Amino acid sequence: YNLYQNLLFYGVKDGRNEDEDFQFIPLIIEKVIIPKLTNIIAHIYDPLSLKQTTNLVKTIENIFQTYPTMTDDSKNVQNLLKAIVDRLQRSLDDDIYIPLYPKEIIALGSSRTSSNNSAIMATEFFFRQYWTCVKLLGNITLWSQILSLKTILDLSIDGLLNRYILVSLKNMDLISNEMITRCLLLAKCFPIKQWFDNNKTILQNQLTDTTLPALENFCLFLKQLAQEYSTQIFSANDKDKKIYKENIRQIRVIFVHLHALDHALELTNEYEIK
Template sequence: MSSDEELALTEVTEFQKSKDNVLEESKKIFEDVRADCCDIRKILLKFQERKEKFPDSYCDAYIGFCLPKLLNPLVRVQLINWSPLENSTDLKEMPWFRAVEGFSDAKKSSESKRDDDPDEEVLPRVIEKTILPKITGILRLVLSTLRTITQLCDNVFEKQVLSRRECSQAKQDLINTVVLRMKQSVEEDVFIPLYPKRYACSVSPLLQLLSKVLLWDETVQEDTVRGVGLSKLLNRCLLLNLFNTPPGPENIEKCKEVVACFPERWFQNLGSGSTLPESVNFCQCECVAISTCFCNSDETEEVVLLLVKVKALRIAEELTEECKREHLKSVIRK
C-alpha cells in the first residue's frame, strides 16, 4: 500500500470503533427468539428427525428447497465479522457450515422411494445466497492486488462446495468480479520498468500471480484465463524478465516454474507440432537463451523437454538441429 493509500491512525481507530459497535448490536438480533429457533444445528436436527420418521411426506413437502431460505438469515448474522481476505476462521470450521454440511451429507432413509434427495443441495444453495454475494461485495470494494487474488483462491473459491447448477447468478457475479480484478491486478499493479536492463525485477511475485490466475481454469472461461495469464502477464511481464536474465541454470529454472503453472489439458489436443499461440514467444525465448550460450550443454536437453511438454515440437526440432543434438529427436517423437 502506498503512502497516499494509508489510513490515518484516527481513521483506523474510528473504523474499529464502528466495527465493534456493529458486532455488539448484531448480538441483539435474535435476543427475543427462543434458542432452539435460532440455532442452526438444533433446527436441522428437528428436520432430520422428521425426515427419518416420515421420509415420503418430508420429500413431498419440498423441505429441502425451503430450508435455505430459513437458514440464510441465520448464516448471514454469523458472517458479519467474517472476511476471506483476513485471518478469519476457516469457512469449513464454522459451526453453521459443519451443521449444514452434516445435514446435507446425511444418508437417505432406506424407507424413502426417491432416488434424488433435495437435502444434498441445501449447503450449495446456502453458500450461493450468503457466501458468494459477500465475497463479491468485498472484491468490489477492496483494492485489486496480488494478495487479494492469492488469498481469494487459497481461502475461498477452491474450498467452496458449489451447487450442481452450472451458472447461478451469484456464481456468475463473483466470476465477473474476479475476472475484472485479475485484469486490474495485471494491468495496474505489475510494475514494468521503462529501462528493464537497469532494473532487476523479481520474478517470484509474477510467477505467484501467474499461478493463481491459471488456477481459475475450468471455472472462468478458458479464453479469459489465457488472455489474462498468458497474453498479458506472461508475454508482457514475465518474458521481459526472462529476456534480461543471463542465460544459464537460473533462467531455465524460471522457465520450469512457468511451465509448471500451465494447465495440462490446454496441450492435450494440439496438432501439427504447434503449441498455443500465446506461448510461442515464451518457447522462442527459451531457444534463444540456449542457442546463444549453452548449445552443447545438458541445459539443451532440459529445454527440449520443456518444449515437448507444451507441445512446441517444431521449435524443439529446430533447437536440436541448431545445437547438433540429434539424439534428442527421439525424445520429441515420443
C-alpha cells in the same frame, strides 16, 4: 430478511415436499455463501497471495463439484465469476510494474564484484518486480478450473507473459545459469495438461504436436536462448560446454511441458540432443 426468516422456521414449515428438501442446501449456498464469497473476492482477496488464492480456489471448486446446480445460469454465480476476473484484472493494473532498465544496468547490478550501489539497488528492484509478475501469473492460472480458458489466457499470457515477463527476460543475461532456472519456473506456472484435458473441443487443432498459439512468443524466446547457448559452446571450456548442452536439454524439457512437441523435435535434430 425474508430469506433468513424462512431458513429459521424451515424445519417446522408445513406442506414441504421432497423437491424443496433436495434444493434446500444448494439454495442456501447460492443465496448466502456465493454472495459472501463474491464480497470477499471483491474487497478482501489479494491475488498476490498464494495462500488466499489456493484456499479460495479449493472452496469454490468444492462448491461447484458438490452442487451441480451452481452454473453460470445463476445470477449470483455470474456475479462471483465477474468479481474474480475484475479482481485479477485490477491486480494486473495496480500491482504490476517492471522498470525497463538497459541491459548494461542489469548486468552491472547483477555482478558480484559490482560496487555501483545505484545499479545494485535498481537491479534488486527489477528482479523483485519480475518475481512479483511470475507469482501473480502462477496464481492466475490456479483459477483454470473455474474461469474459461480464454479468460485465463487473456489475463496470464496477454496480460503478464507477453506484456511484462518476456520483455524483462530479454533484458537479462541470456547465457547465465539463472536464466534456464527462471524459464523452468515460468513454464511450471502453466497447467498445460489440465488445459488440454478440459478443453479438448476448443483445442482439437492443438492436440497433435503444437502448443497454444498464445505461448508461441515464449517458445520463440526459448529457441533464441538455445541459439545463444549453442553459440557459446564453440568458445567455452569443457566444463561450460557441458552446462550449455544441459541447458539446451532443459529447454527441450520445457517444450515438452508446453506441448510444443514440434519445437522439441526441431531442437533435438538441430543440436543432436540425446
